[in-house]
Amino acid sequence: MQHLITLPVLLPLLAGIILLLPPCGKNLVLRRWVATFMALFTLVASTLLLTTILGSGPLVYAIGEWQPPFGIVLYADPLAVALCILTSFLSLVTIVYASRGDDKAGSFFHPLAHFLLMGVNGAFLTGDLFNLFVFFEVLLIASYALLMHKKDKHTTKAALHYVILNLVGSSIFLIALGVLYGVLGTLNMADMAVKVALLQGDDIYLAKIGGLLLLIVFALKAALLPLHLWLPATYGRAMPVIAAQFAIMTKVGVYAIMRVFTMIFGEQAGELSGIASTWLWPLALVTLVVGAVGVLAAEDLRRLSANLVIVSVGTLIAMVALNNEQATAVAIYYLIHSTIACAAMFLVADMIALQRGKVQDRLVNSRGVAQPKLLGFCFVFAAIALAGLPPLSGFVAKLWLLDASYGAQVAWVFWPIYLLASLATLVALSRAGTSLFWHDHPNQDEQFEDNVYAGKRRTWALVLILAVPLMMTVFAAPLSEMSNQAAAALHNSQVAIDTVFALAKEQ
Amino acid sequence: MELLYASCVGLLVACGIYLILRARTFPVVLGLTMLSYAVNLFLFSSGRLKINQAPVLGQSASYADPLPQALVLTAIVIGFAMTAFVVILAIRGRADLGNDHVDGQPRASRATKGSK
Numbered sequence: 001m002q003h004l005i006t007l008p009v010l011l012p013l014l015a016g017i018i019l020l021l022p023p024c025g026k027n028l029v030l031r032r033w034v035a036t037f038m039a040l041f042t043l044v045a046s047t048l049l050l051t052t053i054l055g056s057g058p059l060v061y062a063i064g065e066w067q068p069p070f071g072i073v074l075y076a077d078p079l080a081v082a083l084c085i086l087t088s089f090l091s092l093v094t095i096v097y098a099s100r101g102d103d104k105a106g107s108f109f110h111p112l113a114h115f116l117l118m119g120v121n122g123a124f125l126t127g128d129l130f131n132l133f134v135f136f137e138v139l140l141i142a143s144y145a146l147l148m149h150k151k152d153k154h155t156t157k158a159a160l161h162y163v164i165l166n167l168v169g170s171s172i173f174l175i176a177l178g179v180l181y182g183v184l185g186t187l188n189m190a191d192m193a194v195k196v197a198l199l200q201g202d203d204i205y206l207a208k209i210g211g212l213l214l215l216i217v218f219a220l221k222a223a224l225l226p227l228h229l230w231l232p233a234t235y236g237r238a239m240p241v242i243a244a245q246f247a248i249m250t251k252v253g254v255y256a257i258m259r260v261f262t263m264i265f266g267e268q269a270g271e272l273s274g275i276a277s278t279w280l281w282p283l284a285l286v287t288l289v290v291g292a293v294g295v296l297a298a299e300d301l302r303r304l305s306a307n308l309v310i311v312s313v314g315t316l317i318a319m320v321a322l323n324n325e326q327a328t329a330v331a332i333y334y335l336i337h338s339t340i341a342c343a344a345m346f347l348v349a350d351m352i353a354l355q356r357g358k359v360q361d362r363l364v365n366s367r368g369v370a371q372p373k374l375l376g377f378c379f380v381f382a383a384i385a386l387a388g389l390p391p392l393s394g395f396v397a398k399l400w401l402l403d404a405s406y407g408a409q410v411a412w413v414f415w416p417i418y419l420l421a422s423l424a425t426l427v428a429l430s431r432a433g434t435s436l437f438w439h440d441h442p443n444q445d446e447q448f449e450d451n452v453y454a455g456k457r458r459t460w461a462l463v464l465i466l467a468v469p470l471m472m473t474v475f476a477a478p479l480s481e482m483s484n485q486a487a488a489a490l491h492n493s494q495v496a497i498d499t500v501f502a503l504a505k506e507q
Numbered sequence: 508m509e510l511l512y513a514s515c516v517g518l519l520v521a522c523g524i525y526l527i528l529r530a531r532t533f534p535v536v537l538g539l540t541m542l543s544y545a546v547n548l549f550l551f552s553s554g555r556l557k558i559n560q561a562p563v564l565g566q567s568a569s570y571a572d573p574l575p576q577a578l579v580l581t582a583i584v585i586g587f588a589m590t591a592f593v594v595i596l597a598i599r600g601r602a603d604l605g606n607d608h609v610d611g612q613p614r615a616s617r618a619t620k621g622s623k
């Protein structure tokens with residue numbers, strides 16, 4: 001069972017390779033089933049891993065049995081594994097959804113989806129900063145190809161910007177790693193957490209530069225203002241099912257910020273503790289405002305959802321900037337909720353666009369959708385979750401968020417901005433719903449030939465993903481317990497250090 | 508040696524950034540390549556510059572750090588793949604958008620379109 005921790009990374013890799021090889025390479029039906037089941041296996045493996053570590057504490061795995069400060073380690077704490085489960089679930093849903101025809105728009109959808117899953121899971125599980133870079137590149141190159149899945153010229157333009165920005169980001173990442181390695185002599189996160197506290201003299205400034213360069217890179221991935229401009233274009237242009245899968249990618253950036261700036265530059269880091277907080281707090285608030293304005297100004301449902309991703313990033317980063325255990329726990333719960341809700345909104349937007357002919361998902365009056373009951377229900381459900389109304393998980397997250405920030409000195413800025421942003425979300429979503437479902441032309445009886453009905457698979461995928469906000473409310477108690485435990489494990493970097501170095505002593 | 512090395516890296520970064528800020532895809536690709544060369548050199552130097560030293564512990568009093576060499580190797584491989592991808596993407600962009608401007612159309616033609 002000690003190898004269980006590698007499965008969330010290895011299974012998608014294996015799946016990607018199998019899906020490229022002959023029996024699956026030609027046969028679309030077989031490819032769909034293999035992709036679905038491999039995603040399901042990854043989900044099961046991640047869940048098993050979570051139950052293991054909730055019982056026994058964080059796990060460390062030395063790849064190739066190279067001793068920790070020298071070799072690469074995988075480190076599984078509750079936060080990392082919970083996010084692996086989230087990613088695997090999201091991949092499963094999008095693969096099922098895409099199996100109704102979206103995977104035929106270009107080649108290699110299923111292998112790329114699995115490579116993306118591998119990169120994201122790897123980024124969550126790694127305990128080594130350079131390895132984090134490598135997994136970032138794995139997930140990025142899969143995402144570049146996925147973004148280009150459907151051939152049209154607007155996508156090409158969006159992809160060009162996205163790729164160039166991320167390549168520059170990767171260069172900055174490497175420069176930051178070089179600076180940090182030059183100062184600390186290690187890239188193992190646990191080892192760095194020990195060595196950062198021991199720095200003296202000018203090395204402190206160098207480490208600070210390295211750390212803040214890392215912050216720039218992660219902020220770019222997370223789409224934090226002012227590095228957010230690529231997101232609405234990219235997510236609005238990608239095929240919605242792929243945008244739904246991308247909903248997790250900004251969260252990888254947020255996760256990296258949480259990991260690096262609470263574990264390495266956390267409370268134990270002496271002079272370097274909390275170097276990010278001063279920057280993160282104002283940027284988070286401005287991101288919230290800009291995201292909310294974008295939500296109000298959006299002209300179609302996909303762009304609206306893309307701006308909702310920005311709002312969720314702003315909220316998350318504000319919680320991270322508070323830098324205490326309770327805020328981190330909320331951030332974890334909110335992260336899971338917002339990823340699922342945004343992804344669900346992208347899928348609903350896709351279905352709506354398919355049934356409205358040329359107007360697609362633009363928020364203008366037009367003919368009604370062909371399945372108003374199903375889609376209307378899905379839309380309302382996703383909108384309630386996103387706007388944070390009872391009874392779904394958005395409401396739980398919102399209450400908890402407000403509670404966690406109540407004591408903080410900055411609550412008087414955060415509360416109004418956050419509440420206004422969620423009001424803006426609510427207004428924009430109700431307006432979108434009204435024009436999509438109510439202000440339609442009266443020719444309801446007329447049959448349109450280009451309507452694409454939500455078949456069994458798409459309906460299942462929608463039901464599956466929309467069940468999550470409901471389940472997150474029903475099981476709010478165990479989930480918040482898990483979030484608290486994950487936040488405690490993240491903040492107590494001594495546990496991570498001890499676990500990693502216990503492995504070194506064993507060998 | 509350090510000064511020469513540092514100036515080379517600095518010069519490459521400066522040229523790379525200048526080229527990336529150009530509005531055509533080909534200079535941008537060249538700029539990205541230069542930037543990645545600079546980054547590779549920089550990573551290499553993060554283990555300190557040493558001449559004629561084996562990267563083996565215990566053989567001599569001083570030794571070269573083997574880890575940055577491994578990091579650079581990985582970075583080169585990844586950078587190479589990414590450059591190949593961005594070149595193909597630039598060609599695709601040229602074909603799809605009709606010109607090689609990064610925004611799909613040069614500013615002059617956009618302005619005339621706006622005034623019409």
